[in-house]
Each structure stands twice: as C-alpha cells, then as structure tokens.
Amino acid sequence: MKIYQKTWFIILMLFALPPVGIILMWTGKKFNKIIRIILTVFFSFVTLFDILLFTIDTNETANNSEISTTEISSVAETTIKSNTTQMVDKLSEDAKNDAKTATDADIEKALNYLNSNVDKCFEDNKIMENFIYYGALLNYKFEDSDKRSKIGFQALKTVKYVYRGVESKTDEVTIDNVKQLKEMLNDYFAKSTDNESTSKQETSSKSATNATKEATAASTTTKKQTTTQNAPKGDGRTVYTAPTGKRYHFDPDCGGKNSSATSLDDALSRGLTPCQKCAS
Numbered sequence: 001m002k003i004y005q006k007t008w009f010i011i012l013m014l015f016a017l018p019p020v021g022i023i024l025m026w027t028g029k030k031f032n033k034i035i036r037i038i039l040t041v042f043f044s045f046v047t048l049f050d051i052l053l054f055t056i057d058t059n060e061t062a063n064n065s066e067i068s069t070t071e072i073s074s075v076a077e078t079t080i081k082s083n084t085t086q087m088v089d090k091l092s093e094d095a096k097n098d099a100k101t102a103t104d105a106d107i108e109k110a111l112n113y114l115n116s117n118v119d120k121c122f123e124d125n126k127i128m129e130n131f132i133y134y135g136a137l138l139n140y141k142f143e144d145s146d147k148r149s150k151i152g153f154q155a156l157k158t159v160k161y162v163y164r165g166v167e168s169k170t171d172e173v174t175i176d177n178v179k180q181l182k183e184m185l186n187d188y189f190a191k192s193t194d195n196e197s198t199s200k201q202e203t204s205s206k207s208a209t210n211a212t213k214e215a216t217a218a219s220t221t222t223k224k225q226t227t228t229q230n231a232p233k234g235d236g237r238t239v240y241t242a243p244t245g246k247r248y249h250f251d252p253d254c255g256g257k258n259s260s261a262t263s264l265d266d267a268l269s270r271g272l273t274p275c276q277k278c279a280s
C-alpha cells in the first residue's frame with residue numbers, strides 16, 4: 001500500500017490540502033460513499049472559506065499600506081507650519097534644488113518679484129515666503145561675489161526674522177535691511193545696462209556695513225579697491241597720519257615728525273589713501 005492510499009495520510013491531506021485529500025479519498029475509495037460526499041462538501045467549504053479569507057486579508061493589507069503612506073506624507077506636510085524655522089529651511093531647501101535647473105527667465109522673475117514687492121515684503125506670509133524662496137534661489141544660483149547672489153541673501157535675511165517673529169518690521173535693524181535691499185535692487189535695475197565692473201564695485205562698498213557673509217564677501221572685494229575707492233571699513237589696526245597729509249602710513253617713521261597714531265577706520269573715513277611706500 002502506497003503512502004497516499006493510507007487512511008491517516010488522506011485525513012491529513014483533507015485538513016492540510018483539502019483538494020488533494022478529496023481526490024485521494026475518491027481515487028482510493030476510502031470510507032463509504034455517503035461519508036465521502038459529506039467530507040467532500042465539508043472540505044470544499046473549508047477551502048472556499050480559506051480562499052475568501054485570504055483574499056480579504058490581502059486586500060486589507062494592501063489598503064492599510066496605502067492609507068499609511070498617504071497618512072505619512074500628509075503628516076509631513078502639515079507638520080511644517082508657517083512662521084517657523086522649519087518652513088524657512090524647507091523653502092531654502094526647495095530653492096537650493098531648484099537653483100540647479102533655474103533658467104535665466106526664472107532668475108529674472110525672481111529679481112522682478114523682489115523689486116516690485118520690496119515695499120510690501122512683510123504684508124502677508126505668502127509674500128514673505130516668496131521672498132525667502134526667491135532670495136535663497138538667487139543666493140544659491142550665483143557666486144557670493146555676484147550681485148544677484150547678494151540681493152538674494154539680503155532679501156532672505158531681511159524677511160526671515162520677521163517671518164519667524166524674531167524681529168518686527170518696525171525694528172531699526174529691519175528698516176535698515178529693507179533700505180539696503182532697496183538700494184541694491186535699485187542699483188541692479190538702474191545699472192544693469194552699465195559697465196559691469198563699476199556697478200559691482202558700488203554694490204560691494206554699499207553692502208559692507210552688515211557683519212555677515214555679505215560683509216565678508218564685500219570686504220574681500222573692497223580691499224583690492226582701497227587705492228581708488230572711498231571709505232570702506234578698516235579692521236581696527238593702527239595707522240599714522242599727518243594733519244595735512246593725504247596718506248596714511250603703517251610705519252610711524254614714514255609719516256614724518258608731525259604724524260600721530262590713529263585707527264585705520266578713522267583714516268579711511270577721512271578719505272585718506274594708503275602710502276605707496278609702507279601701506280600698500
């Protein structure tokens with residue numbers, strides 16, 4: 001007798017794999033015909049029931065995973081609230097990614113937007129968010145020395161603290177920032193047809209007042225220009241000047257017997273230029 005003809009095996013199959021069990025039961029002529037019919041009907045139902053359960057179960061699992069992914073993405077979107085650092089970061093991050101593919105038209109749009117909305121840049125969240133986004137876009141798109149990058153940085157800096165509620169739009173620093181941004185935009189739009197290098201020089205000396213990345217970038221440019229440009233900020237070092245002299249000296253002996261010590265800032269603010277022998 002083969003194993004598949006044994007009663008215990010057929011019963012086992014009826015439970016484990018009902019279709020196989022049923023076939024073996026009929027081909028092996030196990031039990032009498034009535035019992036075979038009853039068992040066939042019973043295990044057919046069991047099988048159908050199993051298939052049904054399995055189908056429902058799979059569908060539910062599929063639905064559940066769909067629900068959970070939509071929930072996750074909507075949670076991620078709703079957790080970033082307006083007027084938060086997270087929103088500023090998200091806008092900056094978006095701008096950083098978009099900067100890689102931004103076209104000339106996108107840049108022009110960004111600059112025009114900043115220029116035409118600078119007077120109402122704190123009016124509502126939408127405008128402030130646009131300023132943050134466009135500002136970051138320009139800042140990421142161009143080298144730090146490019147005036148469009150500087151405009152972008154200034155726009156971002158001007159708006160983001162007010163947007164987050166850290167500063168108010170009536171604070172002195174904010175008013176000053178807006179003023180600077182306006183000057184930079186006016187300069188950019190007025191001079192955009194002029195000689196590139198003259199407008200670049202003016203932008204960099206104008207923006208040299210803020211102790212930020214802005215200032216760092218500007219001062220590196222202005223250092224080279226101190227021979228011809230007026231009144232950039234010094235770095236606090238001591239220089240020697242004579243009451244009637246037009247130069248300042250690093251060497252106290254070079255300035256002559258009438259010279260006295262003063263700060264480089266002071267010398268620069270008086271419009272003095274570096275001595276060709278000891279200070280250039």
Ligand SMILES: [Zn+2]
Pocket residue numbers: 248249250251254255275276277278279
């Ligand atoms: Zn000298």
